[in-house]
Amino acid sequence: xxxxxxxSTPIYLQIAEQIEDQILRGDLREGDQVMSTNQYAAxxxxxxxxxxxxFHQLVADGILYKKRGIGMFVSEGAAETLRARRRERxxxxxxxxxxxxxxxxxxxxxxxxxRIRGAGARR
Amino acid sequence: MTSPDVVARGLTxxxxxxxxxxxxxxxxxxxxxxxxxxxxxxxxxxxxSLLAGFRRPSGGRLTVAGAEPFEDPQVTEQVALVRxxxxxxxxWRVSEVLDFAARMRPRWDAxxxxxxxxxxxxxxxxxVMTLSHxxxxxxxxxxxxAARAPITAFDEAYLGLDAPSRYAFYDELLADYATHPxxxxxxxxxxxxxxxxxxEVLILHRGRLLLHEDSDTLRxxxxxxxxxxxxxDRFVDxxxxxxxxxxxxxxxxxxxxxxxxERTRRARAAGLDIDPVPLQDLFVHLTEDDARAAAAxxxxx
Numbered sequence: 001x002x003x004x005x006x007x008s009t010p011i012y013l014q015i016a017e018q019i020e021d022q023i024l025r026g027d028l029r030e031g032d033q034v035m036s037t038n039q040y041a042a043x044x045x046x047x048x049x050x051x052x053x054x055f056h057q058l059v060a061d062g063i064l065y066k067k068r069g070i071g072m073f074v075s076e077g078a079a080e081t082l083r084a085r086r087r088e089r090x091x092x093x094x095x096x097x098x099x100x101x102x103x104x105x106x107x108x109x110x111x112x113x114x115r116i117r118g119a120g121a122r123r
Numbered sequence: 124m125t126s127p128d129v130v131a132r133g134l135t136x137x138x139x140x141x142x143x144x145x146x147x148x149x150x151x152x153x154x155x156x157x158x159x160x161x162x163x164x165x166x167x168x169x170x171x172s173l174l175a176g177f178r179r180p181s182g183g184r185l186t187v188a189g190a191e192p193f194e195d196p197q198v199t200e201q202v203a204l205v206r207x208x209x210x211x212x213x214x215w216r217v218s219e220v221l222d223f224a225a226r227m228r229p230r231w232d233a234x235x236x237x238x239x240x241x242x243x244x245x246x247x248x249x250x251v252m253t254l255s256h257x258x259x260x261x262x263x264x265x266x267x268x269a270a271r272a273p274i275t276a277f278d279e280a281y282l283g284l285d286a287p288s289r290y291a292f293y294d295e296l297l298a299d300y301a302t303h304p305x306x307x308x309x310x311x312x313x314x315x316x317x318x319x320x321x322x323e324v325l326i327l328h329r330g331r332l333l334l335h336e337d338s339d340t341l342r343x344x345x346x347x348x349x350x351x352x353x354x355x356d357r358f359v360d361x362x363x364x365x366x367x368x369x370x371x372x373x374x375x376x377x378x379x380x381x382x383x384x385e386r387t388r389r390a391r392a393a394g395l396d397i398d399p400v401p402l403q404d405l406f407v408h409l410t411e412d413d414a415r416a417a418a419a420x421x422x423x424x
Contacts, residue, residue: 009399010339011319038301045293046319047156048301050339 011046015054020063020082023074030079034064034072126153126273126306127188127201129174135182136169143169145330146183151306151323153273158321158338159310162410165327167310168206171278174308175204187274200229205267206278207259213252217245217262221269228270235299236269242291256283264292268299276308293320314403324402328410338402345400345408346382348390349375358390365408377408 005014022028037055041048055072058064063078102112129151136144144166151157161167172178173185176192176199185191192198212220217240225231240247243261251259260283267275281292297320300307309317324341326333334341345365348355352374362378369375377400387397400408 005319010343012339038297041301042294042297044319045290045297047322047338048297049155049322050319053339 005044005046012050012053012057015040015044015051016057019054019058020086023063023078024082024086026079028074030074030076032074033070034074036071126304128153129185129187129274129306130189131170131183131185133183134170134173134180134185136166136173136178137181142330144173144180144327147327147330147332148183149325149332149335151308153306154304155322156300156307156309156320158314158317158324159276159308159327160312160314160324160406161310161327162312165410166330167327168278169330170327171204171206171276171308171310174274174276175199175202177204200227201273203228203267203270203272203275204278205263205276205280207280207283208263210252213250215251216247217249217251217254218247220251220262220266221247224266224270228272230271232269232271235271236265239265239268239295242295243288257285257288260284261288261292264295268295271303272305274306274308276310278310279312282311282313289316293317296320314406315401318402326406326409328412333409341405342399342402344379344381345377345405347375347377347398347400348395349373349398350393350395354393354395358393358395365405366411377404379405379409 005011019028019034028034034055035043037048037051040046040051044051055064059066059072062075062081064072065075066072098112099109101107102109131147131149134144134147135142147166147170159167159170169178173180174187174192176195179193187198187201190198192202215223221236221240224236225233239261243258243265245254245258245261245265251262254262260280263280264277264284267277267280281289284292293316296307309320311317318338321338323336324338325335336344348358350358350373352369352372355374355376359376359378362382363380365377365379367374367376382397390397
């Protein structure tokens with residue numbers, strides 16, 4: 001098992017997410033070519049079909065597009081699409097679990113807001 | 124090169140009173156990498172011997188592109204089985220083994236063989252009997268990969284390799300598969316290291332085919348549910364429990380089956396942890412029938 005992946009979600013989804021991260025960070029820009037399925041497979045020691053599944057997902061989502069016989073490229077507007085989608089997920093994946101933890105240990109939303117506004121540092 | 128489908132229908136193999144394979148049915152579409160998993164004695168080697176045409180089935184059929192391998196050189200030349208050859212080539216020099224393979228294998232790639240022998244540092248002039256277990260394995264792998272057979276099966280042959288050589292083997296296998304796609308079957312009981320190479324997985328257990336599944340799907344079928352014993356019991360009611368462990372008031376049950384998102388959300392809301400199960404653990408649980416029998420009768424496992 002490649003150390004770059006965990007068992008939490010299918011590997012192809014993790015590959016898709018990795019490429020998304022690269023686009024969000026600006027490591028991959030619109031119009032850039034993505035490494036080939038076989039390069040990916042060789043680098044991470046995973047089945048090329050698994051990589052292809054991740055790529056197909058990104059193509060279906062409009063993040064990548066295919067140029068026949070050449071390879072995969074980053075679509076125009078990919079970063080903006082991803083940012084919008086990740087913003088939605090930010091609340092359900094990051095904020096909601098934090099609020100749940102806070103409720104469990106008796107931290108009030110006001111305390112959290114105060115902390116975020118930097119009041120925690122002066123206390 | 125396109126690899127033919129391998130089809131088994133009711134495939135059965137008996138040695139005297141022992142049934143090694145029992146009514147096994149599957150179809151392997153050409154050109155994929157398959158993991159053939161099973162505990163020792165599950166029937167992996169028996170299945171591969173039938174595929175290589177070394178034996179004839181006691182019942183049912185196994186076909187490669189519609190033809191049975193037994194005593195049919197047109198079929199067997201398409202199948203390369205990589206395994207521990209035993210003392211067969213002990214007196215031969217490494218170079219002689221390669222020359223022989225080159226004559227036997229119509230698609231032999233000499234450059235590939237040369238590269239692998241160099242990478243695995245197998246001395247060409249040495250006699251096979253003087254090689255270490257690891258170097259013998261490396262030689263078998265070299266012969267298997269360079270054969271470029273449409274169907275190549277590795278029967279635990281790589282287990283003799285040390286860790287760096289095993290990684291070299293995975294690299295070479297993937298590189299070769301990328302340039303020459305073909306059907307690859309990897310039989311093993313050490314799963315962790317190779318699991319990510321498989322597109323599909325077959326699990327044999329006591330001669331029967333326990334399952335044949337896309338490996339991503341298989342992984343998504345297993346989950347470990349952990350939390351307060353009563354809540355865990357309520358949640359797993361109706362699901363297939365493969366095994367359970369207890370630590371005081373906490374209980375963890377490994378379940379197998381479709382867990383939809385709604386059910387998972389409710390479980391998390393109820394304070395239960397739902398964790399993925401690595402393929403190797405899933406394999407251990409699925410082939411642990413004693414533990415399952417104990418769990419079914421309410422005994423501690």
